[in-house]
Amino acid sequence: MSNAAHPAATRDVPDGPLADGGTDTSAPLVTVTGLSVRVPGGPVLLPPTSLTVHAAQITALTGVSGSGKTTLLRALLGHLPAGAAIASGTLDVLGHDIPALAPEALRQLRRTRLAYVGQDPGSALNPRMRVRQLIAETATDPSERAVLGLLREVRLPTDDGLPDRRPTAISGGQQRRVALARALARTPEILLLDEPTAGLDPALRDEIAQLLRHLATTRGLAIVMACHDPELVATCADRVVRLSAPARARVPAPRTASPTGIPDKAVGIAARSVSVVFPHRGGAQHALDAVDFTAPPGSATGIVGPSGSGKTTLLRVLVGLHRADSGTLTLDGQPLAGTARGRGRAHHRRIQLVPQNPLDALNPSRTVSAALARPLRLHGGLARDRVPERIAELLEQVELPADFARRYPAELSGGQRQRVSIARALATEPDFLLCDEITSALDPDTATGVMELLQRLRTERHMAIALVSHEPHLVAAYTDTVHLLDAGRLTAHGPTATLLPEGGALHG
Amino acid sequence: MAAPVRAATAPRRTLPLLGRVAAVVARRVLLLAVLLAAVFAAVELLPGDAATATSERGESAADVAARRQLLGLDRPVWERFGEWMTALPTGDLGTSARGQKVTDLLADPFPNTLLLAGCAFLLTVAAALALGCWAAARPGRPADRIIGHAATSAFAVPEFVISVGLLLVLSLWTGWLPAVTLTGADGDPATWTMLIMPVLALVIPQTGWNTTIVRGALADQAAAPHVEAARxxxxxxxxxxxxxxLPGAVPAIATGFATSTGMLLGGTVVVEALFNYPGIGGVLASAVASRDTPLIAGVVICGGAAISLVLLAADLIRARVLGARP
Structure with a gap:
């Protein structure tokens, strides 16, 4: 391992200006002072952050999902998310004031001195171009020799036909390295990487870490990477900037008076010895048999069990779609009616369900904006002209572009539909979000994305989440407590860490 | 590992492509046959027939009946259709109501129309691509909006209105171009300048239509991750x-252009009449007037074959572009 050769001067810098060590002799390439980014009138995307970057150094931006790592990278690149704006602070990259830079000068900067590789480099490569064309396109020296040299520099084979393949015919790790080579081809001074090892196996991750280290040393390249992965940070970062999740002031809602003033001691939503019986072939089947359930405010609770163990039924009982045959439901210690019809509007607002299959749950002939507008008008009592603005905010919260409002469900991917479904539930600003197998129809990466989103929303909005899932590793990763169900009975209940150790097999 | 697998499947993919092309051609031929049957039926339903339509003043009923028999109009329509269809593979398009070979009647006008529509098609492709790309390079800016509105209005205006406008401006007011097409001794337009106004009258609406398609397809592509990354x-x-x-937008654009050929050939009928251009538009109009079924069918089959070829080309382009992306 060559990583041992370099002094990993990892430092942990909380919010506030970064005190430069005396070791930095060169002038900084990037100086960020007290930069914060927010959507005007909406969420804060990046809390005030300071940062300096020097040549030949690797700077890692760490922090939980939603803490603004990507936003910071995009601010450095002069490409903020749609609707976002710099709220305070200054931003100097290679002697240029990025926010004030003219479009053509910014383009030149990106073309020659500043390179960016996004989180999903595979999709960022033109599927109709061959690897050698992709690299020659941005290269300062597009000659055959230089292109092959770049491929070798990112440790890609050049003698088995890879340069003549298209991005769709190479593996994910290779795509990532082609994207890296494409970024390096313009001999940049600063390389911005968003999660350079996301989705890669450990061996490949170590290889990328070594490669980055090597590039920083040999090319004198300043690398800024947003990174989730503590191992990668430990092996190759010279300095670490930890971003804290923005203490996001809740968007001031017109009716703050009502149920938000609940004391923290409140017990949240609870079910006490709930039973549900379905008549079955003349006899009776206990879908739920005297099950207890509690979800305190702001908690993340998993509901795990084999198929048919009553997980979904429990959620339906909690949300009032199915009346329990016996047992009681309470919300913050107050009785909760057994059916949604019997509940008041405030209860509807506070408890929301995200159903399993978003394609079934979204009306195919109504646009996203129509789907989101209904709960807004119904529960928010929002004036008609404020609705589009609020829809844009909701989409922003679930990390979808604002122009998705005009789309129909069929025009969205599975992950995007699920996000719309979540946004619809969020429209009422619920305190309890009940999620029924929301990741079962999604591929692993998208599933993780959706779970990260829920995690972020939970911390930001102090919202409780109950998660029904078939996938123990997701429950293990994203919940604090877990209820294990089997054949309608609660078999265990306790901290996730003890009941689902290592996210692995289920010990119920 | 992906590469060897793909290499192995690549040769197999070309064969089904040929097969698919053959299947598409067969379907188009069948469609054309159905279309021709409809043409025969439609002419039959029109009041009067070729014998009365071509009769001269003072002809006796017996003379008309005799010619009706001569033209075979006393036989049922399906018999005539069958006869005409069986002669078709030999290149025989039958005999017109006035006793001339249909192939001879079309020999001059059809190439003229192909020239007119072909010029219009090429100009439309060039103009629509240029305007669409120009607008897409400036999303939301005045140039984009102006092109968008202009394209919609151009498509909304019918050919004859544009023709009349062109005649007014280029011929009556400025006198730059003659108002009617003058033909030379061989029946073709005397000079290439005769083509300018008919071509423009066809190009303007079709460019409007295709610019909208190019702009829209490019807008879709602009949201693709690799395009954003390139930015x-x-x-x-x-x-x-x-x-x-643009490469990703090609399938949609090719389809747009292919549908244009139908509208271009249809438009020639009106435009040729207005500019007195010696094409199949005029032939078709007089053939309908004289209920000349074989001649109408001949025009339809020529136009249909031309449109089918262009549609096939568009399908091949789509298959090729989409094939590059598994």
Whole structure:
């Protein structure tokens, strides 16, 4: 391992200006002072952050999902998310004031001195171009020799036909390295990487870490990477900037008076010895048999069990779609009616369900904006002209572009539909979000994305989440407590860490 | 590992492609046959027949009946259709109501119309691509909006209105071009300048239609991750559009152009009549007037074959572009 050769001067810098060590002799390439980014009138995307970057150094931006790592990278690149704006602070990259830079000068900067590789480099490569064309396109020296040299520099084979393949015919790790080579081809001074090892196996991750280290040393390249992965940070970062999740002031809602003033001691939503019986072939089947359930405010609770163990039924009982045959439901210690019809509007607002299959749950002939507008008008009592603005905010919260409002469900991917479904539930600003197998129809990466989103929303909005899932590793990763169900009975209940150790097999 | 697998399947993919082309051609031929049957039926339903339509003043009923028999109009329509269809593979398009070979009647006008429509098609392709790309390079800016509105209005105006406008401006007011097409001794337009106004009258609405399609397809592509990445790589806008956005937009654009050929050939009938251009438009109009079924069918089959060829080309382009992306 060559990583041992370099002094990993990892430092942990909380919010506030970064005190430069005396070791930095060169002038900084990037100086960020007290930069914060927010959507005007909406969420804060990046809390005030300071940062300096020097040549030949690797700077890692760490922090939980939603803490603004990507936003910071995009601010450095002069490409903020749609609707976002710099709220305070200054931003100097290679002697240029990025926010004030003219479009053509910014383009030149990106073309020659500043390179960016996004989180999903595979999709960022033109599927109709061959690897050698992709690299020659941005290269300062597009000659055959230089292109092959770049491929070798990112440790890609050049003698088995890879340069003549298209991005769709190479593996994910290779795509990532082609994207890296494409970024390096313009001999940049600063390389911005968003999660350079996301989705890669450990061996490949170590290889990328070594490669980055090597590039920083040999090319004198300043690398800024947003990174989730503590191992990668430990092996190759010279300095670490930890971003804290923005203490996001809740968007001031017109009716703050009502149920938000609940004391923290409140017990949240609870079910006490709930039973549900379905008549079955003349006899009776206990879908739920005297099950207890509690979800305190702001908690993340998993509901795990084999198929048919009553997980979904429990959620339906909690949300009032199915009346329990016996047992009681309470919300913050107050009785909760057994059916949604019997509940008041405030209860509807506070408890929301995200159903399993978003394609079934979204009306195919109504646009996203129509789907989101209904709960807004119904529960928010929002004036008609404020609705589009609020829809844009909701989409922003679930990390979808604002122009998705005009789309129909069929025009969205599975992950995007699920996000719309979540946004619809969020429209009422619920305190309890009940999620029924929301990741079962999604591929692993998208599933993780959706779970990260829920995690972020939970911390930001102090919202409780109950998660029904078939996938123990997701429950293990994203919940604090877990209820294990089997054949309608609660078999265990306790901290996730003890009941689902290592996210692995289920010990119920 | 992916590469060897793909290499193995690549030769197999070309054969089904040929098969698919053959199947598409067979379907188009069948469609054309159905269309011709409809043409025969439609002419039959029109009041009067070729014998009365071509009769001269003072002809006796017996003379008309005799000619009706001569033209075979006393036989049922399906018999005549069958006869005409069986002669078709030999290149025989039958005999017109006035006793001339249909192939001879079409020999001059059809190439003229092909020239007119072909010029219009090429100009439309060039103009629509240029305007669409130009607008896409400036999303939301005045040039984009002006092109968008102009394209919609151009498509909304019918050919004859545009023709009349062109006649007014280019011929009556400025006198730059003659108002009618003058033909030379061989029946073709005397000079190439005769083509300008008929071509423009066809190009303007079709460019409107196709510019909208090009602009829309490019807008879809602009949202693709690799196009966004190219933008963040600081590539020049022109290169982003031509190299990264346009290739992905080609299938939609090709389909748009292919549908245009139908409208172009249809438009020639009106435009040829207005400019007195010696094409199949005029032939078709007089053939309908004289209920000349074989001649109408001949025009339809020529036009149909031309449109089918262009549609097939568009399908092949789509297959090729989409095939590059598994």
């Amino acid at each position: 963040l790589d600081g590539l020049p806008t022109r290169r982003i559009i031509l190299r990264h956005a």
